[in-house]
Every structure is written in C-alpha cells, then in structure tokens.
Amino acid sequence: MSDSPEAIRAEIEQTRAGLGSNVDALADKVSPSKMMDRQTDKVKNALGSVRERVMGAADDAGSSLSDAGSSAVAQVGDVKDRVVAKAEGSPLAVGLIAFGAGLLLASLIPASAKEKKVAADVKDQAQPLVDKVTDVAKEVGEHLKEPAQDAATAVKDAASGSVDTVKEEAQSAAAEVKDQAQQARENVMESSA
Structure with a gap:
C-alpha cells in the first residue's frame, strides 16, 4: 500500500465504486x-x-x-x-x-347488491311461470292417474292369468308323468312275471 495521496484517493474511489455497486445490487434484490x-x-x-x-x-x-x-x-x-x-x-x-x-x-x-337485486327481480318475474308449470304438472298427473291405474290392473290381470295357466300346465304335466310312471311300473311287473 502506498502513502501517496493520489494512490489513497484512487483506492478510496475504487472501494466507493465497489460499495456503490454492492449497495445497488442489494437494494435491487430487496x-x-x-x-x-x-x-x-x-x-x-x-x-x-x-x-x-x-x-x-x-x-x-x-x-x-x-x-x-x-x-x-x-x-x-x-x-x-x-x-x-x-x-x-x-x-x-x-x-x-x-x-x-x-x-x-x-x-x-360474495354476491354484490346489484346481483342480489337482479336475482330477486328474476325470481319475482319467474314465479308466475313456476306456478303455471306446477299447475300443468298437477293436471297432467291427474290425467295420467287413471291410465296408470288401468295399466296396473291390466298387468295384474295378465299376471293372474299367467299364474293360472302355469298352474294348469303344471297339473297336467304332473298327471301325465304320473300316468307314465304307472305304465312303466306295469311294464316292469309284466316283464318280471
């Protein structure tokens, strides 16, 4: 290190420039x-x-x-x-x-006051339509009630008829099997006699 004033000034300027760039970089970082x-x-x-x-x-x-x-x-x-x-x-x-x-x-x-007002207006305007649709749905339900009951009755009758038919066929088949068994027994007895 030199003791000349120019060298000391140059070193101070160099240190100051280095510190300045470090301070600028730090300030930029934070x-x-x-x-x-x-x-x-x-x-x-x-x-x-x-x-x-x-x-x-x-x-x-x-x-x-x-x-x-x-x-x-x-x-x-x-x-x-x-x-x-x-x-x-x-x-x-x-x-x-x-x-x-x-x-x-x-x-x-959250909904704004304007959105809440618009939603309330739409609900008020739609209420008559909702009531009308509800009335139409009830009316359609009433009109469909009788055909639905008729259809249920028809299904019930058909099921009863099917049960009776199956029962008769089962009895007929059982009687036929019984007759065939009787004939087979008689054939076996005749063969062994």
Whole structure:
C-alpha cells in the first residue's frame, strides 16, 4: 500500500465504486417492486410451461414455482405438477379443471347488491311461470292417474292369468308323468312275471 495521496484517493474511489455497486445490487434484490417482478416472471414461465405441456409440447413443465422459496408455494408447485401430469395432452381436462377453478373462485366471492337485486327481480318475474308449470304438472298427473291405474290392473290381470295357466300346465304335466310312471311300473311287473 502506498502513502501517496493520489494512490489513497484512487483506492478510496475504487472501494466507493465497489460499495456503490454492492449497495445497488442489494437494494435491487430487496426492492418490493423488483421482488414482485421476479415472482410474476416465475408464474408466467410456469403457466407458459403448463400450457405447452397440456397442449402436447414435449417440454417439461419445470419446477419454477417450487423455486419460490416458501413451503406454500412449493406445495402449490407440487399440486400443479400432479395436475399437469394428469392433464398432459388433454385440453378437455384442462378446460374442466379451469371451469372447476372458476366455480370455486366464484363461490368464494360474495354476491354484490346489484346481483342480489337482479336475482330477486328474476325470481319475482319467474314465479308466475313456476306456478303455471306446477299447475300443468298437477293436471297432467291427474290425467295420467287413471291410465296408470288401468295399466296396473291390466298387468295384474295378465299376471293372474299367467299364474293360472302355469298352474294348469303344471297339473297336467304332473298327471301325465304320473300316468307314465304307472305304465312303466306295469311294464316292469309284466316283464318280471
């Protein structure tokens, strides 16, 4: 190390420049906006990778979400990887998953006052139609009641007739078997005599 003022100034300037770049890098690393930008880029990359795998691309979805650092994000990454593996190459499956996720999100968001008012208006306007449909259904039920009873009676009569027929045929067959057995016995007795 030299004791000349110029050398000391040069060394101070060099140290100051090194410290300045280190401070700038540290500030960039911990800046909330920069952190958000890095996380946004990771999510975009992960979604792009998922889209490519689902649509049949050979690229691996990667583990960009699991690099986020927290265990919650790592678990989301694991779930994402499992879902991607199951849905790979199947846009229909992805559509169903997206639909389910949309329903889940929609169920978590409370209805606004405007939506509640519109729903109440629709319910009020639909009530006469509901009443009319109910009346028509009751009337149709009344009209179908008698034919249904007639059909049930006809089925019951047919079943009774079938039972009687089967019973008569069984008795006739039993009598015929009995006659044949009697004749066989007589034949056996005549042969042995």
